[in-house]
Amino acid sequence: MKITRVSAHYLRLPDVTARCDGTQDTCLIQIETDAGITGWGEVDSAPTVVKAVVEAPLSHQISNGLANALEGLDPLAIDVCGDRMLEAANYYGRIGVGTHAMAGVNLALWDIAGKVRNCPAYELLGGPYQTKFRAYCSILFGDTPQETGELARHFAGEGFTAIKFGWGPMGQSEANDIALVREARKGAGPDVDILVDAGQVWDWKTGLKRAEQFAEYGIFWLEEPLHPEDVAGYAHLCERSPVPIATGEAESRYQDFERLLVNGHIDWVQPDPGRCGLSTMVEVGRLAHRLHRKVVNHSFKSGITIAASLHGLAAVP
Numbered sequence: 057m058k059i060t061r062v063s064a065h066y067l068r069l070p071d072v073t074a075r076c077d078g079t080q081d082t083c084l085i086q087i088e089t090d091a092g093i094t095g096w097g098e099v100d101s102a103p104t105v106v107k108a109v110v111e112a113p114l115s116h117q118i119s120n121g122l123a124n125a126l127e128g129l130d131p132l133a134i135d136v137c138g139d140r141m142l143e144a145a146n147y148y149g150r151i152g153v154g155t156h157a158m159a160g161v162n163l164a165l166w167d168i169a170g171k172v173r174n175c176p177a178y179e180l181l182g183g184p185y186q187t188k189f190r191a192y193c194s195i196l197f198g199d200t201p202q203e204t205g206e207l208a209r210h211f212a213g214e215g216f217t218a219i220k221f222g223w224g225p226m227g228q229s230e231a232n233d234i235a236l237v238r239e240a241r242k243g244a245g246p247d248v249d250i251l252v253d254a255g256q257v258w259d260w261k262t263g264l265k266r267a268e269q270f271a272e273y274g275i276f277w278l279e280e281p282l283h284p285e286d287v288a289g290y291a292h293l294c295e296r297s298p299v300p301i302a303t304g305e306a307e308s309r310y311q312d313f314e315r316l317l318v319n320g321h322i323d324w325v326q327p328d329p330g331r332c333g334l335s336t337m338v339e340v341g342r343l344a345h346r347l348h349r350k351v352v353n354h355s356f357k358s359g360i361t362i363a364a365s366l367h368g369l370a371a372v373p
Contacts, residue, residue: 057089057090057091057093057130057131057132057172058089058090058128058129058130058131059087059088059089059126059127059128059129059130059131059137060088060089060090060127061086061087061088061123061127062085062086062087062088062110062122062123062126062127062161063085063086063087063088063110063123064083064084064085064086064106064107064110064111064157064160065083065084065085065086066081066082066083066103066104066107067081067082067083067084067103068080068081068103069081075196075223075224076196076222076223076224076255077196077356078100078356078357079356079357079358081103082098082099082100082103082357082358083098083099083101083103083104083106083107083160084096084097084098084099084160084358084360085097085098085099085110085157085160085161085163085164086164087126087131087161087164087165087168089131089168091172093168093171093172094168095131095163095164095165095166095167095168095171096163096164096167096360097159097160097161097162097163097164097165097167097330097360097364098160098163098330098357098358098360098361098364099156099157099159099160099330099331100156100328100330100331100356100357100361101153101156101157101330101331102153105153106153106156106157106160109121109122109145109148109149109153109154109157110122110123110157110161111123112124115147117143118143118144118145118146118147119144119145119146119147119148120144120145121144122141122144122145122157122158122161124144125140125141125143125144125145126140126141126161131165131168131169132165132168132169132172134162134165134166134169134335135335137161137162137165138158138162138333138335141158141161142158145157145158151308151309152308155308155309155331155332156308156330156331158333159308159329159330159331159332159333159336160330160333161333162329162333162334162335162336163329163330163333163334163360163361163364166180166181166334166335166364166367176367176370177334177364177367177371178366178367178368178370178371181334181338181367181368181371182338182371183367183370183371183372184370184371185370185371185372185373186369186370187370189366189369190217190218191216192216192217192218192219192220192249192251193211193214193216193218193219193220194219194220194222194253194356195207195211195219195220195221195222196221196222196223196224197221197222197223197224197225197226197236197240198224198236199224199225200225201232201235201236201238201239202239204221204236204239204240204243205239205240205242205243206243207219207221207240207243208221208239208240208241208242208243208244208248208250209243209244211244212243212244212245212248216248217247217248217249218248218249218250218251218276219240219244219248219249219250219251220250220251220252220253220279221236221237221240221250221251221252221253222252222253222254222255222279223253223254223255224236224255226252226253226254226255226257227254227255227257227258230265230266230269233266233269234269234270237250237252237269237270237273237275238273240252240273241273241274241275246274249275249276250273250274250275250276251275251276251277251279251302252270252275252277252278252279253279253280254266254278254279254280254281255280256280256281256282256283256284257281258281258282259282259286259289260281260282260286260289260290260292260293261292263278263281263282263289263293263297264292264293264296264297266278266281267281267293267297267298267299267301268297268298270299271298271299275299276299276300277299277300277301277302277323277324278297278299278300278301278302279301279302279303279324279326280302280303280305280306281293281301281303282303284303284306284307287315287316287319287320288319288320290303290316290320290321290322291319291320291321294320294321294322294323295321300323300324300350301322301323301324302322302323302324302325302326302352303316303320303322303324303325303326304316304322304324304325304326304327304340304354305326305327305328305331305354306331307327307331307332308331308332308333308336309332309336310332310336310339310340310343313325313327313332313336313340313343314340314343317343317344317347317349318347322349323349323350324349324350324351324352325340325341325344325349325350325351325352326351326352326353326354327340327341327351327353327354327368328353328354328355328361328365329353329355329361329364329365329368330355330357330361330364334364334367334368337353337364337365337368338368338371338372341368341369341371341372341373342372342373344372345372345373351369351372352369353365353366353368353369
């Protein structure tokens with residue numbers, strides 16, 4: 057079986073705002089084969105840039121589009137396909153959007169593998185360790201603390217046992233930060249877990265102060281309080297924080313996740329298969345297990361990324 061075509065499909069809502077809402081657009085990856093089997097993946101990145109990475113014409117040996125690099129390869133040789141993409145994007149895509157595009161291809165390749173072998177991808181990855189996972193509601197903070205409280209009441213009423221609030225006005229002021237979390241807790245009630253996604257807004261000392269302030273409201277974790285590159289800051293914060301710290305959604309390479317876990321001492325690592333691929337997600341999850349940390353998917357796109365996330369989680373202890 058050979059790959060005959062790799063396509064990138066850009067989807068976008070009619071109106072897109074600056075709100076940190078990744079569901080407003082996306083890039084789907086389609087891989088077709090000479091056996092008539094098609095695989096689908098998805099990328100969480102700048103979708104038109106991903107499309108350009110996939111469709112780029114040949115410039116030279118180590119500066120080529122992913123579609124060109126993959127055509128004619130065996131889609132079941134997933135590692136070989138990965139190496140060929142890394143070689144093709146050597147000059148421009150070893151990190152960032154280049155690896156994001158490769159992640160979408162990786163999802164599509166695992167989709168094909170499962171279809172060919174007539175079994176779930178998690179079985180091919182060595183699972184399942186489990187096939188049932190707790191779901192939480194993931195939404196943006198309301199524009200005001202009062203709106204946040206109303207959202208919490210609504211989604212608690214829908215039956216969610218955990219609600220994650222993120223970004224929005226978090227980080228604008230100390231008083232407002234505390235009020236947002238206070239009203240989220242008040243609206244959700246005492247029996248629903250509240251997860252806080254700060255959105256990279258603080259240095260580690262401010263992050264520690266907020267963690268101490270938010271601890272009063274029993275938050276489940278504090279997510280991405282610092283810039284992704286501030287690994288030293290994460291180490292200082294995690295050493296002192298009274299609440300668990302989660303991050304990792306911005307990473308796409310195994311070595312960068314490893315750096316956060318080993319040097320940053322984070323409690324929860326959050327690989328997004330739409331940025332790192334299913335293969336790397338599983339490797340990272342197994343590393344977290346060996347280090348006695350916890351792993352959870354980051355997913356804020358379509359059902360394709362959610363499905364890939366579930367297969368990844370099922371394949372890690």
